[in-house]
Amino acid sequence: MRVLVTGAGGYLGGAVVPALEAEGHRVRALVRRPADAPAHLRTVEIAPGDVVSGSGLAAAVAGCDAVVHLVGIIREARGATMAGVHVQGVRNALGAAAHAGASRFVHISAVGADTHSPTAYLRTKGDAERCVAAAGLPYTIIRPTVVFGPGGPGRNLVAELGGILRVTPFMPVFGDGRYPMQPVSARNVAAGCARALTLPAAAGRTYEAGGPERLTYDEVLRRIAAAMGRPFRPLHVPLGLIRPLLPALQHLPGFPLTVDQLTMLLDGSVCDPGPFFEAFGLTPDPFDGR
Template sequence: MNVLIVGGTGFVGTHLTRCLLQKGHRVQVLSRQGTGLVSGARYIRGNAATGEGLAPAMKDAEAVIYLVAIIRERGDQTFQQAIVEGTRNTLEAARAAGVRRYLHMSALGAARGTGSRYFEAKAEAEERVRDSGLDWTIFRPSLIFGEGDDFFGGVLRGLVQGGSQNGLWYPPLPVIPLIGDGHFPFRPVWVGDVSEAFAQALEKPQTIGQTYELVGPQEYTFRELVLRVRDALGSRKPLLPIPIFLMDLALPLLSRIPGFPLTLDQYRMLKVGNTAEPTAMRQVFDLEWRSLEMELPIILKKSAHLAAG
């Protein structure tokens, strides 16, 4: 099958491109740079947020996968542009080209009225997908872990070790700051399982018109995730819980500091957690369901190498 991935040069997109190629699909990737790392894929310059390059990229496509998203707004890259406008432009281009099959990356927790602009944008994009008239499938993953991820290899590593991680600065402290008691639940999912779910959906007509929550085999509190990263790094730093009411007061000001590692939007999402039951996912997709413990040493070793380089 000829598959067009819109926004396929990031963490998930790179893994998914390799997965699709291994299964014999022909893969084109639309990205703003027009270049990528996966041998065998064809990279095309374009910008979903403006619509640039979408029409010619759709020419030979039989299915479209939309992955474009940002977790942090920077300059002119906003949630509205990357998530909502990019989705709208891609759907319109697919309809104009007669491409029926459409797979969409959303996020677990996407909903109206959450107070998170990220979740609001994801919810609006989902609405556009459902109203598109295409043969759509929506995926809502929890935190995605794997080689090259920004959360375990960046955010949590930064909390434990301090220093610069992915362009953000984490102060090197003798303690590890923790939001409240860290009881917020998460059920992270391996990027290989996310990629496999997308790939299998292309072959499963029963997934058309369905939304699937993608989660891993175990639920953790945020505190447990921090401790697992700390232990994997060989650190013995104690945790320092910071009361929620202090975070609520301080973060609106701290988040305005350039390079501060936590935005107000991310803070709101952390406080509600990110978990779901895996029943529907497990009934449809045949996944390895790899554990966080299996991948964490690889993630941290890779992120240390990138930081050193």
Template sequence: MASNLETLVTVFGGSGFLGRNVVRALCKRDYRIRVAVRRPELAGFLQPSGKVGQVHTVQANLRYPASVEAAMRDSEVAINLVGILTEGGAQSFDAVQAKGAETVAKAAAAAGARMVHVSAIGADPQSPSHYARAKAAGEQAVLAAVPSATIFRPSVMFGPEDQFTNRFAALARISPVLPLIGGGTKMQPAYVGDVATAIADAVDGKAKQGATYELGGPEVLTMREIIETILAITERKRTLIPLPFSLARFQANFLQFAPGALKLTPDQVTLLERDNVVSEAAKAAGLTLEGLGITPDSLEAIAPQYLWRFRSAGQFQR
């Protein structure tokens, strides 16, 4: 059996939140990794994830097919992790998540490479959310070009560098009240390390080809329960004020231009109107983390390891 060091895996979007975890997981399994990102000079932090020379960074932009084809040269597996939560400039949902996914898939097909594509739970061509429609279009384009591709749809992901738990913890530090949008909306938060393990398993050949997996954590929690968990971990008492979707959407028209943790777009409000959980069909077919033999970690088990920095006394007891 050939060793993994002879297998070159190209990871598109490898410097992002999920990407850095995927690169780490692949390094542990001794793959050679080419990280294709828009700004390679900002991805140097990935080098220590592996042995000397194991991780190599190249420039590629999904809007320029020639750069994607160059990044795929001699590669046996393509992993597409590129996604955006908000649109800006030329980085639109359609350009990145639909057309971009198609560009990677076509380059993988031309190179005769296998493909793993990361989408999102809620991807649906009929969704009222532009984000979710673009994710669905990306899935369709990937399977049209590479019918054997494995698609992963994670629920909302948490981990040390996430834009989710850190955001609420940061807001709780500066505000005595927190707006609660979609307090009853159900989510199934997945630990980013578990999602990265699933992707590495697919590269190993353990996932079904042409299948769509839905990846969620061990618990289904409402948005209110998630925020209450974050407040308990960061030892802060805050008043949660339920905000109706209509009012939230009105506010998002202004907050979409806000910086950092305050940013909220109308499309994100639309997404919050639907539950974000693993479907019964995926569970029945074994197309889940558990189906891959992965026991998912819970928010309560992992989040205290990195959210302690939002406590008033840090890691120390008051």
């Protein structure tokens, strides 16, 4: 297949693009600034475009058999809103895909996506899923938990937490650090995306993609620290202290947490990934802190 990948230049794109190529697909990457396209896109065709404004989308998807839609944001910045990027963005991508006669749309959502979620991220991810399901194109939705492992440039949990662990003697942990996580490898998510394109049974299905282990946040940090050869000394910050301050702190440049992110962290991110690994014939990668 010729496959348009939106958000191809990001972290997950760095795993998805090679996975598609490994399955024999030809990739066209939608990027906003072709001059800044990262190294993992060197082997593929580049198409300039923006999913929110819709510019460039029709030309980018022309001649493609399928779309893998990766575009997403974890915090609103520089005029980009969750609703704009997740909902308008997917509507535009779906419209362009349908117009071009694409026969498959693989959409990356997130575990916990829910139109009634109190967080804008998960609510707009839920709204986006509804758009995908209603569009009339054969689709597959994949909802990862938190993703780890090699990928393209861009934010990912291990790099962000590792960056803090590297410079602080004591690692701030909000609350008791026992909230559950189930990190899934970028390699596993990417292979699922690639196989979803051709697996007839995956059409019209939503899969939750988590790793093989449910870990506490503290344990995730312990493994990241161990992989870096550093000690893990948690400094548990009472929620009563951070909650009133976070609405102001989250706007400081470089502050690593928003109110929504704290809510999602405390709610945990776990799932039953059995159907995902079974459907795509994959072996779950354990979380090694890298």
